[in-house]
Amino acid sequence: MKILVTGGAGFIGSALVRHLVADTEHQVVNVDLLTYAGNPDSLAGVEQSGRYRFEQADIRDGDTMHRLFAECRPDAVIHLAAESHVDRSIDGPDDFVQTNLVGTYQLLEAARAWCNAGAPADFRFVHVSTDEVYGDLADGEALFREDTAYAPSSPYAATKAGSDHLVRAWGRTFGLPVLVTNCSNNYGPCQFPEKLVPHMILNALRGKPLPVYGDGQQVRDWLYVEDHARALLRVLKAGEPGQTYNIGGWNEARNLDVVHGICDLLEERQGDRPAGVKRYRDLVTFVEDRPGHDVRYAIDAGKIHRELGWKPREDFPSGLRKTVAWYLDNRDWWQRVLDGRYRLERLGAAS
Ligand SMILES: NC(=O)c1ccc[n+]([C@@H]2O[C@H](COP(=O)([O-])OP(=O)(O)OC[C@H]3O[C@@H](n4cnc5c(N)ncnc54)[C@H](O)[C@@H]3O)[C@@H](O)[C@H]2O)c1
Numbered sequence: 001m002k003i004l005v006t007g008g009a010g011f012i013g014s015a016l017v018r019h020l021v022a023d024t025e026h027q028v029v030n031v032d033l034l035t036y037a038g039n040p041d042s043l044a045g046v047e048q049s050g051r052y053r054f055e056q057a058d059i060r061d062g063d064t065m066h067r068l069f070a071e072c073r074p075d076a077v078i079h080l081a082a083e084s085h086v087d088r089s090i091d092g093p094d095d096f097v098q099t100n101l102v103g104t105y106q107l108l109e110a111a112r113a114w115c116n117a118g119a120p121a122d123f124r125f126v127h128v129s130t131d132e133v134y135g136d137l138a139d140g141e142a143l144f145r146e147d148t149a150y151a152p153s154s155p156y157a158a159t160k161a162g163s164d165h166l167v168r169a170w171g172r173t174f175g176l177p178v179l180v181t182n183c184s185n186n187y188g189p190c191q192f193p194e195k196l197v198p199h200m201i202l203n204a205l206r207g208k209p210l211p212v213y214g215d216g217q218q219v220r221d222w223l224y225v226e227d228h229a230r231a232l233l234r235v236l237k238a239g240e241p242g243q244t245y246n247i248g249g250w251n252e253a254r255n256l257d258v259v260h261g262i263c264d265l266l267e268e269r270q271g272d273r274p275a276g277v278k279r280y281r282d283l284v285t286f287v288e289d290r291p292g293h294d295v296r297y298a299i300d301a302g303k304i305h306r307e308l309g310w311k312p313r314e315d316f317p318s319g320l321r322k323t324v325a326w327y328l329d330n331r332d333w334w335q336r337v338l339d340g341r342y343r344l345e346r347l348g349a350a351s
Helices: 011-022 062-072 086-091 094-116 155-174 196-205 225-238 255-267 302-308 316-329 331-338
Strands: 002-006 027-032 052-056 076-079 124-130 178-183 185-187 210-213 219-224 244-247 252-254 284-287
Touching (some): 002 011, 002 062, 011 027, 062 094, 076 094, 076 225, 086 094, 086 155, 094 155, 124 155, 124 225, 196 255, 196 316, 219 255, 225 244, 244 302, 252 255
Parallel strands (some): 027 052
Antiparallel strands (some): 219 252
């Protein structure tokens, strides 16, 4: 299959691209604007492959999307490009509306034109979304299912919810063979350090405070990113157009427990301890809660298991251990992010 992946230089997209290129059946065209969140360093292992091609392009640019479909003639699209960080959506929602809504619309239109111009009969459009579209769950309340009503809380979640609706409407109205996935919190290698897990690991390694929102009792379901990549390929190959699949790790954990778990794993690596830090847990600092912060997300991933045979391989302890080890063993990757070299070199500003 020739698969057009959008957002393939981001955290989940790069894990997906690495997974697809490792599977010699596939060719990948990675369409990514390379915003602050896009990092070609995460694709170092695949860039030389003859089955991989990179296109720096903006999904909001309809003409370019039409041209890329006509040139690449994809068998499938897996759409991940998005603005993805909730805090940024509170500080400035505009990019979220433009990329997540308008960008998805432009991509759908380009895919629709391609379907009318000779796409293969089994063409598929997989839209990658989040469990945050379902809003807040009370403790003990039933898990999010595919038929749970949408109730997004943050601007990020609202724009993802809107993009899901656009995708389903293009399926229903225009017959585009769309599939929607809604996934829980991902963690793993190559995640931009603004997100909880890498932010805490890297702050701890530098002896900085570990800022926990509110009382840290918010619950999230956690999925190892490589399990998500496998799930997306499974949905593409075996999912039924028009269907939605929830993807989750069956790993509910409170934010404070996640942070403590990271601290405890770091305690095992005495050689990495920064001067002056006796116990990593002492670095935890409670900060003012995020506005509109949802208390609990928890996903029922039963449908994708029953119907497509997918289930996660990692549980949270094993995945978190791998993740902490990856950041300890790949300091160059995150140093280049923290000091900006990953972007400066691309912009030609570095020596
Ligand atoms: N991270 C999670 O825990 C999680 C969970 C569920 C769903 N998702 C969804 O998965 C997708 C990927 O998430 P992520 O965490 O990898 O995000 P990310 O922020 O790490 O990566 C996003 C990528 O999209 C690219 N991009 C942004 N705007 C673009 C535009 N206008 N045109 C082309 N490319 C653009 C960026 O350069 C970047 O490479 C998103 O759609 C997100 O909503 C994420």
